[in-house]
């Protein structure tokens with residue numbers, strides 16, 4: 001048992017002085033309060049926050065940095081042409097490369113203050129194989145990097161709605177729902193129960209027929225696991241779904257699945273206000289990936305989501321840039337630009353830091369089904385510390401303690417993150 005005291009700590013939605021945090025042997029938080037110890041482990045000139053929770057990542061897509069950004073003749077100008085580029089990258093992947101890319105992405109996340117990642121993992125096989133060789137590489141990379149992992153194991157059966165898989169898409173394939181459950185069970189047996197867990201995932205309605213989606217979701221609920229799915233990122237997905245099912249993806253899911261807090265719909269960029277309201281009323285979550293959605297020119301998600309921010313989470317998705325404060329800023333600023341008004345994700349006291357931080361921590365933990373995202377008894381001792389002497393925070397005379405969090409989120413990049421801890425252990 002150790003007692004930790006930083007100069008400031010994010011406690012009950014604001015930064016406070018003198019708060020001590022007890023860290024138990026099992027890597028969770030014990031007591032939190034003042035005067036627990038006269039000789040705590042001190043972190044002077046640092047502010048302690050819960051670590052960020054990244055609810056949606058495809059680690060291997062980091063390989064596309066700089067590659068899928070040439071426009072004109074060799075065009076990469078839409079999501080769909082970007083997807084072709086991504087498929088070309090997939091064709092070159094082997095186990096070592098997946099391991100390396102995952103490790104690099106996870107280390108970069110830790111440096112950005114992210115202590116938990118939900119890895120939405122769909123590149124399962126070597127070329128010409130159905131052996132799920134890549135799965136273990138992702139799990140090992142997370143363990144070596146030291147990040148907490150929720151492996152969102154993805155079922156992928158069709159190339160687009162009701163179309164067979166072709167080319168590099170075969171690397172993603174689960175040939176039957178039985179095979180998907182068997183592979184998921186095998187993966188589960190190899191996870192470290194202290195820092196790793198499993199979610200059951202249908203990639204999207206483009207990639208999984210609705211009957212199989214129903215089965216995966218039902219099993220996730222029965223086993224107490226989270227269920228994630230890409231939903232309505234692109235208008236074409238909605239059109240394909242309307243043509244085949246005569247329903248939009250979200251309307252179909254609302255109709256066929258008994259949705260609840262175990263479910264996270266990723267993106268919802270083109271969802272109707274009416275469907276979104278119904279989705280949120282079930283207790284389900286929405287994960288937004290502002291940097292990737294901007295890079296892929298997906299669109300801006302509906303501002304009505306701001307009203308349900310405790311059901312929102314953030315993801316680094318394509319990992320073309322890994323900076324969680326930037327995800328928070330873009331979430332807020334895209335809506336400001338559209339609405340021509342300031343202050344979208346505002347709390348009762350009018351500040352934006354509490355809700356943006358809540359989305360980046362508690363919201364992610366809720367979406368991934370982990371007990372974390374808060375400095376509170378019983379939660380994982382996963383932290384980031386902010387360097388109070390970081391260049392971007394110096395010279396701010398007159399800034400109150402509770403404004404430092406806002407200065408961090410709006411004025412700093414991930415370089416202001418000094419240290420991270422997972423399960424109470426500081427990571428180099």
Ligand SMILES: [Zn+2]
Pocket residue numbers: 056058120230266317
């Ligand atoms: Zn995604």
